[in-house]
Amino acid sequence: xxxxxxxxxxxxVRLRTGKVFSGVVKDIDMKSPPIIFITIIDKFNxxxxxxxxxxxxxxxxxxxxxxxxMS
Numbered sequence: 001x002x003x004x005x006x007x008x009x010x011x012x013v014r015l016r017t018g019k020v021f022s023g024v025v026k027d028i029d030m031k032s033p034p035i036i037f038i039t040i041i042d043k044f045n046x047x048x049x050x051x052x053x054x055x056x057x058x059x060x061x062x063x064x065x066x067x068x069x070m071s
Contacts, residue, residue: 003028003036003038003052004028004030006028006038006058006060007025007026007027007028008024008025009024009025009060010023010024010060010061010062010063011023011024011025011040011058011059011060011061012057012059012060012061013038013050013055013057013058014055014056014057014058015050015054015056016054016055016056017054021040021043021048022042022043022061023040023041023042023043023048024040024041025038025040026039026040026041026047027039035052035053036051036052037050037051037052038050038051038052038055
């Protein structure tokens with residue numbers, strides 16, 4: 001997936017520093033390649049920004065508030 005494809009997705013992120021975050025991707029800043037900045041709003045409603053080179057794990061999370069309809 002292209003980096004821009006992550007915008008507005010609910011994600012789990014693990015960084016090289018060992019920090020982990022869950023939240024919604026607010027912005028992908030690709031203005032200064034090859035450095036790409038990702039900003040999320042974490043589960044504590046705080047803005048968190050990091051570069052793609054810091055990521056060791058990134059995955060989309062299910063929205064636990066959504067209910068599945070059975071047909």
